[in-house]
Amino acid sequence: MKPAPFSYHRLQTVAELVGLKARLGDAAVILAGGQSLVPMLTLRLSRPEHVIDVNDIVEMDHILPEQDGLRIGALVRHQHVAESAVVATHLPLLRRMAGGIGNYAVRQRGTIGGSLVLADPAAHMPLAALLFDARLVLRSARGVRTAAYRDLYRSPLNCALDAGEVVVSVCFPRQPEAMRAVAEMFHVTAGSFPALICAVRLVADAQGGLAGLTIVVAAGAVRPPVMEGMFDDLRGVRPDAALRGEVARRVVAHMGGLIGQDAAGRYLLSVLEGRMAVCLAGAAGDTKEGAGA
Amino acid sequence: MIISLTVNGEVRDVAVEPHYLLSDVLRDRLDLTATHVGCEQGICGACTVLVDGQSARACLLFAVQMEGHAVTTLEGGAPSAELRALRAAFHTHHAQQCGFCTPGILMTFAAYLRDHPDCDEAGVRAVLGGNLCRCTGYGPIVRAIMAASAALREVADV
Amino acid sequence: MSEREAYVGQPRPRREDHRLLAGLARYVDDIKVAGALHAAFLRSPHGHARIVSIDVTAALELPGVVTVVTGEDLAEDVTDLTVAPPIEGLRPTSMPVMPVDRVRFQGDLVACVVAADRYVAEEAMERIVVEYAELPAVSDMFAALRDDSVLVDEALGTNLVARRVHRAGDPEARLAAAPRVIEAEFHQQRQTHAPIETRGCIAQWDPGREHLTLVIGSQVPHPLRTQIVRRLGLRDSQVSVSSPDVGGSFGQKIALYREELAICALARRLGRPVRWKEDRMENLLAACHAREQWCRTRAAVDDTGRILGLTLEMVEDFGAYCFYPANYISEVVGIILTGQYGIADYGYEIRVALTNKCGVGPMRAPMAMASWVMEGTLDVIARRLGLDPAEVRRRNMLADQALPYAMPGGETLLDVNCAETMETALDEIGYAAHRPHDDGRYLYGLGLCNVVESTTYGSRFYKNSGIGGSGHEAARIIVEPDGTVSASVGMAAAGQGYETTFAQVVADGVGVRPDDVAVTLGHSDTSPYGMGSRGGRGATAGGGALYLCAAEVRAHLLRLAAHRLGLNATDGLGLRDGRIVWVRAGGSEETGLDVADLARTAYFDPLALPEGMRPGLEFYRTYDPPPMTFSNSTHACRVRIARETGRLEILDYLVVENCGTVINPLVVHGQQAGAVAMGLSGTLLENVVYDQAGRNLSATFADYTIATVADIPAIRIIARATPSSRTPLGLKGMAEGGVMGAIGAVANAVNDALSVVGAQVTCLPLTPMRLHAAIHDGIGRAAQGQEG
């Protein structure tokens, strides 16, 4: 288990980065925290000719509250997100998710950009980005564009950047006052990826009825689905126990169609059912049952 | 290529190839063998060192990346107060048997105790979850870390 | 012998710790050898295949590559390993150092590259072109035993590599006549040792002296040397084996593996040092696996739960190659199964199968399954008859007066206090108040496991069981000219703290301070030839040999002292902390002489020695311990299982333990807790998984999960020790029982909890998914405890 040889480039600015990326094309990969890329290189699952180290690019390492939301540089480490007071005020759930990643040493190096580009189906950050409909700021020699992560994340381990594109930052849209977001993670063993994450984002209307409901579930080796439109008919209804039961049923049925009904699938669905109840109760503000955001 | 990195406070020039892992360069080129390699996948934690004072897996870093950064290994020059307290407590509490996991645990907590002087057992356990030990069953390690933390607080109070 | 044990029994922190904590320890891979080349092994990606051709040309062209060898090349230098002890029912097997034309499991050896460093070696491996003709594989032991199965070893003509049958009394007649026959099944999954330090070695050949030096993390330096010598056609005096600090072993670092032998052969062939460090994937794929065993018991019982006769049927999966006699591991399960229970009519039948999987070997408590099977059987009996499980145990347990007891498996049980450990455990765990129950969220259960831990394994055991080999150990003690003491035995440590505990034993035996005793281990040149560390024999065999040797040292020193003091006899003289004293009622009085004075005389003033006493102070003594010593314990735990997720939580875990005289409570506690943790890890998490084609799906730590701190509960250890009546100092072994008890206690607690919903589990590991299925799908319901 040793990586194959490659040439190494260490850059200081995004401009240099997009220039080099344009020149080297697919022969080059970007090295951020390396917490996923290095094991892949060591196992020789990936054999790039060039490795571009972006760890010095300070312009990608910032957390900025902005008019329309929260901007997080691609190079921001998980531990930074987990300890950030700014994130805590704007998106407490994101902070909690970051703190749940892997282990302390992995969080010290792993980055949000790397996580999103890797698009591991069991990972925390991609799930959060899907839930909050985050947009990635992408740069290439052709210029800057932003794209919804929901559109980029096509399938497991496939975040469809265009040729020569790099992620500069990610923007989590500003959330309405009446939004609550809750997630539940289920680990079979500590220290590694959870077997299941479910996350709920609930926006209430002035009467306390549902104004918006988004649910994302990471389970099995599928791209976590964003479940939203399937709750349109429930708008305005109060999220009481009966409604939550209905929502959970729909979620479980939808996931069942995706991850299959073999023993492992059945098991995950059953766990999901229970976790959904907790999540939904929390999102509905029923603190008796839920953990709350 | 020759790179120059600061290891345990000393600037060292070392010939490496870009694909050499930091763990291998520390051990094989710089003779710093306290950093152990147990999995090369970031899972076991035996290779944990400090990079600019923060814990990191040496098996998930390339040595070339360390140019301009400070790496600290268990051998590291003058030990910090945290490391001294940890060593004493690990000895008293019999927190190592074969000792292979020990350097990674000591480095992880040298940084953690420094940054979290008021840590509680739950916090310590959560962090220790990133290090595998096949010998002790972890109980003595947790007790030793808590004892080290208490000892450091006592010193700080005086 | 000595007036009192001053240091044995003290919880002394270990002297090994300093180097481990300072980062100054030396494990194999830390040792620099100038000019050493690095080896890497190309391994089979297939579970079973014929090697059609191997083309190494491109690999050899890579700069930095020194050589690439295949099985065919090495066959010239190394003889095959033949395992053929004269054991009825065991088929002899043979294997070359590297396969020549057929690979038998994924990870099997195909070629070895030797290069300037590991990075180059791995590059070169990618350039080796191997053409395989894939063969059907058999990865299930039951399938392997069917007549139409693919053959793993064609030379054998069958996959049934061993079948052993043992009978005491007439268990079949008991079963036929009994009011009830209760059957129970147990299936333990394949596991692997996974020491955090993988295997590795450095071999150096000195062409001038024609001498091979091997540095290797090993539990058994001398037996390893014997193997090397045989396979390479050398003489004992031509090989030195040394084991430096070892980063865990648990039974994995006993056998001489093919990789290590290949490295030795290559060092000799090239005349240059060659080193190899196994990576984690190799370790999980191809080092050594363990524990894949299935058992079925049939118990003839009366209505009170008394067992009238018992049979055990056992099948073990031994993988593709035999590094040990294939009956060796399961046989011990058969021998000790009945433990502390009085069962005269007993029989076992063991079948061992070859499969296209990694070969297996002993893993910390190789006989671990025995306790689960016996105690699980008792629980099934209790449940079927509606009796209290503790009461069923009491009814079957031997009374203390019945000891020594000739066990139906053939060994003699003695020095155990099973009733005492069990009753203490019942009190401590709150047994009386417990009922399995379900509060809607959790199912609650309590599990008990009485353990009789066979330890030590003297020569008589090997002879009796037909396994062959010696169980003795050898000690050498030197009182150096400055009066300090150097002691050694043939064992090698892998974290057990021998340097500390053996110093305590020698200190008491001689009458000096532990700080004046240096313990050096693990080198075949400087340690006496011993059988090494395995089977929980460290304390008894190693400590015993040292203590007996130390007593000779003491007697010799006292004779010399008497002479120096002008006395005819040693009466009234004693040795305390290195000083010669007059022993008086209520104290002692200095004579003014100390060990350093005597050593000076012995080395530098031989004419001052008494008549007939030779100069120098070197002592050698061997010791063959009893066939077995028995430690015993009761493990008890309370668990709860979440209905929703199937997740198991251990609410309380305790061990009441009798492990004989404790040399150092700190170290012994550490070993016991570590053993329990390993047992829990195996029971709850670990699983080596192969698919039908023989592909290993658990070759990284992400897939082969071992316990983290979050998985191990607090472990309470309560001592109820009684010394062994037959060993020096009353020592017994103790580092394995924890594994045995953990499996049984947790599995029994889980089944106690599951009984509330009428379900049972018979297969390990007890993953949340398995428990969830048991609760909700009724899987495993009524599978256990059928009357047959």
Ligand SMILES: Cc1cc2nc3c(=O)[nH]c(=O)nc-3n(C[C@H](O)[C@H](O)[C@H](O)COP(=O)(O)OP(=O)(O)OC[C@H]3O[C@@H](n4cnc5c(N)ncnc54)[C@H](O)[C@@H]3O)c2cc1C
């Ligand atoms: C033991 C262990 C446990 C873990 N447990 C978890 C867990 O529980 N949950 C979890 O979510 N993750 C977990 N991880 C993964 C961890 O979070 C990684 O950090 C993360 O997946 C990748 O981030 P990185 O910065 O390390 O990226 P890298 O490994 O450096 O890169 C990952 C991929 O992203 C690309 N990339 C990186 N940055 C950019 C950029 N700016 N633009 C374009 N492409 C880019 C790289 O080229 C590469 O393809 C674990 C990792 C380990 C080793």
Ligand code: FES
């Ligand atoms: S060797 Fe780096 S984490 Fe295991």
Ligand code: FES
């Ligand atoms: S002490 Fe051996 S692995 Fe931790």
